[in-house]
Amino acid sequence: MKLECKHVWEHISEYIDGGVDAKLREDIERHLEHCEICSAILDSTRNILILTADNRTFELPVGYSERLHKRLAKELESSEKDSKKD
Amino acid sequence: MEMTGTTEAGLIARILAGEKELFHELIRPYERMVYVTLFSIVRNETEAEDGAQEAIISAYRHLASFRGDAKFSTWLTTIAINEGRKRLRRTKGAVEDSIEEKEESHEGDYTPAPLTDWREIPLEALERKELREALRVAVTELPGIYRQVFTLRDLEELNIDETAQALGITTGAVKVRLHRARIMLQKRLVPYLKTTAPARRRFFGRAL
Numbered sequence: 252m253k254l255e256c257k258h259v260w261e262h263i264s265e266y267i268d269g270g271v272d273a274k275l276r277e278d279i280e281r282h283l284e285h286c287e288i289c290s291a292i293l294d295s296t297r298n299i300l301i302l303t304a305d306n307r308t309f310e311l312p313v314g315y316s317e318r319l320h321k322r323l324a325k326e327l328e329s330s331e332k333d334s335k336k337d
Numbered sequence: 338m339e340m341t342g343t344t345e346a347g348l349i350a351r352i353l354a355g356e357k358e359l360f361h362e363l364i365r366p367y368e369r370m371v372y373v374t375l376f377s378i379v380r381n382e383t384e385a386e387d388g389a390q391e392a393i394i395s396a397y398r399h400l401a402s403f404r405g406d407a408k409f410s411t412w413l414t415t416i417a418i419n420e421g422r423k424r425l426r427r428t429k430g431a432v433e434d435s436i437e438e439k440e441e442s443h444e445g446d447y448t449p450a451p452l453t454d455w456r457e458i459p460l461e462a463l464e465r466k467e468l469r470e471a472l473r474v475a476v477t478e479l480p481g482i483y484r485q486v487f488t489l490r491d492l493e494e495l496n497i498d499e500t501a502q503a504l505g506i507t508t509g510a511v512k513v514r515l516h517r518a519r520i521m522l523q524k525r526l527v528p529y530l531k532t533t534a535p536a537r538r539r540f541f542g543r544a545l
């Protein structure tokens with residue numbers, strides 16, 4: 252079966268995740284071989300996912316980890332006391 | 338990044354047996370994940386950090402109730418989501434950006450932006466502040482139900498089942514929302530990325 256571009260777009264997310272069945276995957280890949288538009292859409296979507304997932308995109312606030320472990324240390328200490336009371 | 342099941346399970350057992358200090362070690366690989374989860378819900382740095390601390394302390398207090406039938410990361414994510422939702426209700430009364438919203442209320446056109454002259458943006462382009470900003474804004478401005486699925490699946494790399502479990506929705510809903518989130522980001526970012534793409538060879542993806 253020959254796929255239309257629209258059909259490829261509907262499955263783009265599942266295709267990226269490897270969630271489409273073998274037959275559909277084959278049809279999509281055959282389509283991609285000759286369709287520049289769908290190839291560019293797929294590449295750009297993948298690229299955007301890689302860029303957004305990079306740790307530099309969403310940075311942690313400066314000092315986040317230090318503050319967290321300080322607070323945690325306090326919590327561990329007070330739970331220590333609690334368990335000694337028991 | 339991920340610890341092996343036995344190491345992690347071992348750590349948890351030792352913490353529960355009284356070596357409390359080890360909780361610092363247990364949580365370290367997940368600090369970032371908890372913060373990003375919180376941020377995807379509350380969309381404010383200070384609230385996200387406070388929430389992350391609360392969620393992690395809550396995880397410590399309830400560690401004994403972790404059964405080990407789910408992954409520790411999924412269990413922790415669920416706690417982080419609950420903390421985020423609690424904060425959202427407190428600040429907004431859950432009017433705006435409702436979490437119980439369904440994807441059916443977003444019927445519309447989810448077709449990607451067509452293009453032919455696409456050039457990959459290499460990862461080192463992220464050194465540029467304005468590119469990071471554009472990506473961040475695009476994700477942050479996704480409607481809530483899409484932003485949360487996208488965050489768990491694509492930023493934190495939970496699988497489809499874990500994402501569904503953590504958010505309390507079906508795997509079908511995860512797939513629909515993920516698809517729409519990705520298309521919305523493609524549509525929004527492609528025009529921007531095209532104009533900022535440096536004229537260099539490709540670093541990944543399909544060869545020209």
Ligand SMILES: [Zn+2]
Nearest residue numbers: 256286288289
């Ligand atoms: Zn096509």
